[in-house]
Amino acid sequence: SKATVSVLNCLPEQLLLTMVSEYVLKVVRVSDDDDESGAVSKMVITDDVSYEKFRQLVSQAVGVDEVESLHYLDTDGDRATLEDPDQLKIAFKEWGDKKRFKVYVEVAEPLSHDAMIKQVIEEYKQYLEDRTTYHFGYPYNLHYDHDDIFELMRYTINNLGDPFVESNYGVHSRKFELDVLAFFAELWKIQEGEYWGYVTSCGTEGNLHSILCAREMLPDGVLYGSEDCHYSIFKAGDFYRMDYVRVKSDENGEMDYNDLAMHLEKNKHLPAIVTANIGTTVKGAVDSVDKIVETLKSKGYTRDRWYIHCDGALYALMLPFMKEFEQVNFTKDIDSMCVSGHKFLGCPMPSGVTICRKKNIEKVSKTVEYLNSVDTTIMGSRNGHAPIFLWYSLQKGGIEEIQKKVKMCHANARLLYNMLKDRGVKAFLNERSTTVVLQRPPQDFVKHWQLACEGDIAHVVVMPNVTVQKLVTFVDELCESFAGRWKPYGHTAMMKPDSAPQTPNSGRPSLGGFSTISFRRNRKKTMLELSASFHTSPKPHRTPVLQALEATTPVPPQPAL
Numbered sequence: 001s002k003a004t005v006s007v008l009n010c011l012p013e014q015l016l017l018t019m020v021s022e023y024v025l026k027v028v029r030v031s032d033d034d035d036e037s038g039a040v041s042k043m044v045i046t047d048d049v050s051y052e053k054f055r056q057l058v059s060q061a062v063g064v065d066e067v068e069s070l071h072y073l074d075t076d077g078d079r080a081t082l083e084d085p086d087q088l089k090i091a092f093k094e095w096g097d098k099k100r101f102k103v104y105v106e107v108a109e110p111l112s113h114d115a116m117i118k119q120v121i122e123e124y125k126q127y128l129e130d131r132t133t134y135h136f137g138y139p140y141n142l143h144y145d146h147d148d149i150f151e152l153m154r155y156t157i158n159n160l161g162d163p164f165v166e167s168n169y170g171v172h173s174r175k176f177e178l179d180v181l182a183f184f185a186e187l188w189k190i191q192e193g194e195y196w197g198y199v200t201s202c203g204t205e206g207n208l209h210s211i212l213c214a215r216e217m218l219p220d221g222v223l224y225g226s227e228d229c230h231y232s233i234f235k236a237g238d239f240y241r242m243d244y245v246r247v248k249s250d251e252n253g254e255m256d257y258n259d260l261a262m263h264l265e266k267n268k269h270l271p272a273i274v275t276a277n278i279g280t281t282v283k284g285a286v287d288s289v290d291k292i293v294e295t296l297k298s299k300g301y302t303r304d305r306w307y308i309h310c311d312g313a314l315y316a317l318m319l320p321f322m323k324e325f326e327q328v329n330f331t332k333d334i335d336s337m338c339v340s341g342h343k344f345l346g347c348p349m350p351s352g353v354t355i356c357r358k359k360n361i362e363k364v365s366k367t368v369e370y371l372n373s374v375d376t377t378i379m380g381s382r383n384g385h386a387p388i389f390l391w392y393s394l395q396k397g398g399i400e401e402i403q404k405k406v407k408m409c410h411a412n413a414r415l416l417y418n419m420l421k422d423r424g425v426k427a428f429l430n431e432r433s434t435t436v437v438l439q440r441p442p443q444d445f446v447k448h449w450q451l452a453c454e455g456d457i458a459h460v461v462v463m464p465n466v467t468v469q470k471l472v473t474f475v476d477e478l479c480e481s482f483a484g485r486w487k488p489y490g491h492t493a494m495m496k497p498d499s500a501p502q503t504p505n506s507g508r509p510s511l512g513g514f515s516t517i518s519f520r521r522n523r524k525k526t527m528l529e530l531s532a533s534f535h536t537s538p539k540p541h542r543t544p545v546l547q548a549l550e551a552t553t554p555v556p557p558q559p560a561l
Contacts, residue, residue, distance in 0.1 A: 291336060292308060312339050409462050416471050419475045
């Protein structure tokens with residue numbers, strides 16, 4: 001809402017020493033029909049005042065941080081704008097010795113506290129829409145529709161304790177959690193009764209839990225991971241005070257098995273805990289479990305002296321649908337595997353799934369009387385909503401939909417790679433990967449498209465929400481950025497790297513500085529248009545995973561597009 005106020009002049013007098021006119025200005029509120037009512041405040045102003053000072057004084061008189069617009073009545077009685085220094089000089093000249101004049105000031109009425117909260121949330125929604133549109137560097141599937149189950153967010157659903165042991169707390173989602181675990185157990189080929197697992201808060205928690213199990217089974221084991229593995233692998237080593245070795249990687253990001261062999265030989269008196277990457281963080285490389293096992297055996301390790309954990313944050317859900325490549329599952333000599341739920345599958349909150357052989361959990365299991373359950377997980381209280389969202393996505397999509405998205409992402413990744421090469425941009429793509437690595441663009445462009453970078457390279461992770469049109473736009477703008485012609489737009493144009501929020505907006509609630517950030521809506525129509533094709537939901541499909549996988553025709557390598 002807007003309020004219009006007028007500034008009235010009373011008794012101007014000439015000051016001989018300064019040769020300026022002094023006005024005693026009285027601020028009163030004016031209704032739509034120009035009826036004046038109720039003096040608000042008074043101030044003194046001279047006709048040599050700067051325009052900035054004039055606006056500041058009027059703002060102070062009105063009681064706001066900043067007025068929105070100023071007008072005055074000219075000699076003809078018409079409203080004229082008062083928005084720059086020249087106009088202010090004209091106004092003072094026209095006023096002259098008049099006994100009375102008006103300046104109309106438009107200000108926004110203070111919002112109620114609830115209205116301010118709503119405004120902050122609305123601005124944040126606009127910010128999220130903008131940032132979601134230009135999201136290319138991190139492996140999150142932003143294409144999902146969970147509207148049917150959002151009403152469950154009103155309940156405090158907590159899966160505290162072991163998912164296989166019901167506690168006294170009744171508001172939980174264990175049935176959904178067990179169904180999700182059964183899906184991945186079947187996908188990764190481990191029989192019912194032979195596995196244990198739970199829905200985690202993210203892939204990192206899955207790594208922490210798996211390496212904890214490994215440490216408890218092999219207390220003096222040495223942790224091995226490649227230079228390209230996720231940072232959480234060696235974080236776990238630090239947490240658990242384990243000895244660990246960073247194994248070299250080849251130029252594509254895959255583990256160097258000769259280097260692994262050298263370190264195993266050096267430490268062959270100690271058990272080995274090896275992490276196999278099922279898609280490295282930056283280059284999307286997949287380590288060969290077969291070669292890891294072969295290397296362990298060649299150095300005299302027996303099965304009881306090694307533990308292999310497979311970190312499949314993104315690709316553990318994709319690889320089973322790429323049958324032309326070496327598969328990773330529990331039919332091989334691995335001990336645990338984890339995947340992120342918010343990556344390829346898509347979930348509004350970070351989540352994950354970890355599964356291990358049932359015998360591995362025995363040494364980390366402790367009964368807790370307070371819970372009437374068993375403490376086997378990293379966290380005590382666990383998000384009970386995440387299993388429901390994951391279950392819903394699996395039920396709505398089914399095996400066929402997952403396979404379709406895997407094939408589409410691989411085709412689009414190959415398309416992006418070819419477009420970059422055709423435009424002279426240095427790039428490479430691992431054959432099993434949807435992560436396209438390219439030369440690092442300028443920082444403004446990196447910020448705008450939210451690219452993940454390492455040294456002189458960046459990458460794009462092609463996910464189900466990344467359309468061909470988005471890829472074309474990205475490549476065009478990337479080439480413009482390398483040529484120095486690209487300019488930030490949208491929210492990126494307003495961001496200042498490593499800077500704190502500007503002067504707080506006193507009329508808003510304090511949210512740690514967040515409410516002072518100005519968010520803008522940009523290219524909204526384009527964003528909605530690009531994502532519209534992804535809002536069609538497939539029919540629920542409940543075909544058993546194993547049966548569907550056996551019936552799946554292998555997807556041949558995608559030709560250059």
